[in-house]
Amino acid sequence: MGRCWKITAVVAGTAAVAAVAAWPAAATGTATGTAPSGPARNGWRLVDEEGFDRPPRVDGAPWRLDPQGPRSPWNVDAFDDDGEAWKKISGPLFARRLATLNVFRKRVAFGRNGWLTAEVAAVDKDRDGRPDSRPGLSAKTLPDGRKVGRISEPSWDAGVLIRPTRPLPRHYRVEMTLRGIDFGGKRNGTFDYKGRHNGYTKEPCKTRYPWTFQGALPGRKRCDYPDVTRENGFYYMTILDYATPAPHGNPGIHFRRKVIMDGYYSDDARWKNAGTCDPRTGRIYRTFDGTFNGVNALFPRGDLFRETANNNISNEYYIKTRCGNVSMDKPYGPGNRFEGHLTSAEIRPELLPEAAYRFAVERDRTGYTLEMSGPFRNIGQATLRVHHDFIENGRPIWHYNQTPEEYDGRFDRRLVHKGPAGTYTTEHAWPKGSAYPDSFIIGDPHLNYYEGEAYVDDIRLYVPADGG
Template sequence: MRNLTRGALALTLPLVLPAALCAAPAQAAPPSAPPGAKEGWRLVADEPFNRHLDDRRAPWKPDGDGPSSPYNVDMYDNDGAYFDTVGGPAFRQQLAKMKTYRKSFAFGKRGWLTAELAARDADGDGRPDTPPTLTSRGGVAHLDEPAHQAGVVIRSTRDLPAEYRVEMTLRGLDFGGQRGGSWDYPDGRINGYSPDGCKTNFPWASGGDFARPECEWANVRTDSNGFYYMSIMDYRQVAPHNNVFVHAHRKVAMDGYNRYKYTGTGLLNCNPVTKQYEPYSAGTGNGVNALFMTDDRRYATMPGTEYLMQSECGFRKGGAIVSAVDMKPELLPEQPYTFAIERRDGAYTMEMSGVFAHVGRATFRYTRAFVQDGEPIWHYNQRPDEYDGRFDADWTWQGPGGTLTDRGTWPAGSAYPDRFMIGDPHMNFYEGSAKVDDIRLYVPD
C-alpha cells in the first residue's frame, strides 16, 4: 500500500461556525457612477478586453509532468499515481503515446489575469495538435477550442482576497447543448463536437481496461460537452488537466454539463416559475449548474466531491445534478449573461443574470455559509485558523496497480487559496468556443 500525505500548514485555531445567510443582490450603483460600479463593493480590477490579446505571442512549451513541472499538484495529475493504481502498467504505456504542451501568460493591468492553454502532441512532430487559442476582437475575448484533447482557461494570477466578488459577462457560447431544438447541428457537429474521427476520454479514466485502443474508450461526443462560467479552485497554478483532477479541486462552480440526448435520472432541470423539478429532456441542454462542493465523496472510484445544489426548486445533496436555470444561447450577444461568485461574511454566493427559459430576464443568487447544517464547502479555508481539521479523511483507491491511499485530504493546519477560473479545464472532454467580456474583481466597500 502506498500512502501519500498532502502538505499542511501551521497550527490552527478553533473553528467558528457562521450562521446561514440570505444574501441580497449586489445592487448597481447610480447612473452617474463609473462602469462596473456596485453598491457595497469597490472595483479593484477590471478587464474589458479593449486591448489586443493574442496567445500566439507566447510560445508552446513541453510539460513533462512530474515534480519538476510547475503544474505538478498531487496524485491526480496527468501522470499521477492515482492513474497508475486504477490503470496499472497499461496507463504508462498509453501516456507515452502523447506529449503535453502548455503556454501561460499574464495580461490585464499589473498582470492580474493569466491565460492557461494546453494541448497534446500525438503525432510526435514536436508541436501541439489542433491547439486552442485565446484572442480578443471587438472588445471581447474569444476562447476557441477546436479539439477536445486540449483546454483553455482564464484565471486569477494571484490569490483572491479574504472577501471579494468576481464576475464576468458571457457574450457567446458554443460548447454543446441543443441548437434549434436539436443535438445534431446542421453543420454536422454533434453536441458541439466535430464529426471527424473518434473522440474519447483517453488516456484518463477512473477504471476499465486501460490497454484498449484509444477509439474504444468512452465516447465523449455522445456523452457530454460543457463550459465553466465561473469556478473557485483550491490550488494556485490553475490550468487544464484531466477531468478526474478537476473534480477534486473545486470549491464552488457554475458550469454547463450538456448531456447528449440524455433520458436517465441522473440529471434534472429546475423550472424557476413552477418551482418544480423536471426531467433533463424537458430542457434544451443549456442549463447552468450551481454547485457548492462538500467533503463527501460523490464517486466510489474517483475523488470527485459531493454536490450541494440550491435552486428555486429547493435544496438537494447528491443524487441527480440539478440545472438551476436553462440559458438561451441564441440570444447572444445581444442579450448577454453575467456570472458572479462572492465570498463575504463567512459564506459563498453564486449569482447568474440574464434571459432564461420560463422566466425571462432574471437574477438568481444562492448562498451557503462555509459550514451550514453540518455540511462544509470543500476546502473553504484560506487560512489555517479558519478550520480545525474536523472534516479530514483518507481516500483509498484500488486497481490493477495495487492500493493507494490519499492521506489527509483536509487536515488541521491546512489552507487553500481561492483562485477563479473561466473556460474549459478538461483535457479529455469538451470542445467549442465562447466569448467572454468584462471580468471584474471587487472587494467590500
C-alpha cells in the same frame, strides 16, 4: 492586489507551493491597461477589470513542452496528469498510455498589471513536436463594436482557461459577462447543427484517453476508450482550491472545486432521471425535455464523497435552487420522480450577443454566494442567487479555508481510490493545519473533453467597500 507573496496549499493531502511573485515576470505577454472604471456593486469596491479592449497576446506566444513530473511548472498533486494516484491504480499500463502523447502549454499574463493569466494546453498525439490543434484566447470585435475575448478550442484534446495570476483575496466578488457560447447543447431542438454533433466536429476516435476515473483501461487502445461527444460543457465561473489552475485530464479537477457554476451538456442515459428548475414556477421539469443548455450551481461537500466500485475521486454536491434544495446522494423527496442532478436554470444561447449573461461568485465572512443574471428560459430576465455558509447544518463546503486558522480539522478523512491494478490512498484529505487559496477559472480545464468557442467580457474583481 499589487502585493506579491507566496502561498502554500495543501491539496488532497499533498503540499503544493506556488511562488506567485515570479509568475508575471516569467509569463509571456505585456501587462497593460488603465485603472478600473467598471460599475460599482452594492457593498463592493472594484479593484481590477478586463474588457479586452487590447489583445491579450496569447495566440502568438510560443508553445512549451510540459516536462511532467514534480518539477513541471504545471504540477499539482497526486491526481495530476502523470500523478502517483494513476500510477498506483493502473500500474505500468498508465505510464505506457501516457508515453504515447505529449502536452504542449502556454502560460500568458495579461490585463492591467498582468492580473489575469491565460492557460492554454494541447495534446500532441503523434509526438511530432507540435500540438495537434491551435486552441487560444484572442480579442474579437462584435457587430455592435464591442470588444470581447474569444476562447477558441477547435479540438477536444486541448483546453483553454482564464484564471487570476495571484490567488483571490480573503473576501471578494468576481464576475464575468458571457456574450456568446458554442460548447454544445441543443439548438432549435437538436444536437446536430453546423455540421457538428453537440458542438463537436464529427471525426472518429474522440475519446477520453488516457485519463479516466478508473485509470488506464486494460485491453483498450485509444479509439476503444469511451466516446466523449455526448458530453460537452463550459465553466462559467468556478472556484478551485489551488493557486495555478491549468487544463489537465478531466478526473483531477473533480477533487479541487470549492464552488461551481458550469454548463454540462449531455444526453447520456445516466441523466434520464435528472431535473431542471423552472425559476418562474418553482417546479422541476425533466432535463431531457429541456434544451440542454442548463447552468449548474453546485456546492461540493467536504463531508461526502462518491463511493463507487472504482473510485471516490469526486465530492458529492449540494444544490440550492428556486425549486428547493437537494443533496445529489439522495432522491429529491417523497413522490418526486427526479433524482440525482438538479440544474438551476437554462440559458438561451440564441439571444447572444445582443443579450448577455453575468456569472459571479462572492466570498464573504460567512460563506459563498453564486449569482447568475440574464434572460433565462421560462422566466426571462432575472438574477438568481444562492448562498451556502462555510459550514451549514453540519455540511461543509470542500476546502473552504484559505488559512489554517479558519478550519479545525474536523472533516479530515482517509480516502481509498481503487483501480484495475491497485489502490491509491489519500491519508489526509483535509487535515488540520491545511490551507487552500481561492482561484477562479473561466473556460475549459479538460485535456480530453469539451470542444467549441465562447465570447467572454468584463471580468471584474471586487473587494468589500468597507475594507473587511
